[in-house]
Amino acid sequence: MRKNASKVYKMFHYGRPCREAESIWTDGETIYSYGTAIATVGSSWISIIMNMTKYSPTTSTHQNAIMAKLRKEGYHVVEVGPHLPIGVSRKEMAPWLFSQAQEVA
Secondary structure, three states, rough: OOOHHHHHHHHOOOOOOOOOOEEEEEEEEEEEEEOOOEEEOOOOOOOOEEEEOOOOHHHHHHHHHHHHHHHHHHOEEEEEEEOOOOOOOHHHHHHHHHHHHHOOO
């Protein structure tokens, strides 16, 4: 995992904000890549909502690195996408999760 992504993940894991670079940062509850939410806490710290929409090569690198780390640490990862708009926020990810659950049911 790249240095900035690794530090951001570590701080996210502890629920603390970190802005090491403009490309990736966390407010402690959500990880952002270029201002787009790519991972956020679900209803508890047991599940993480992961935005898997493809935006750019760098964001894909961030998504893959964060996903691998989350799975290695034993988090339950709920994937959403693939059509979330660029710049989607933590709050905006929730309706996408609900609509996908409805499609599966």
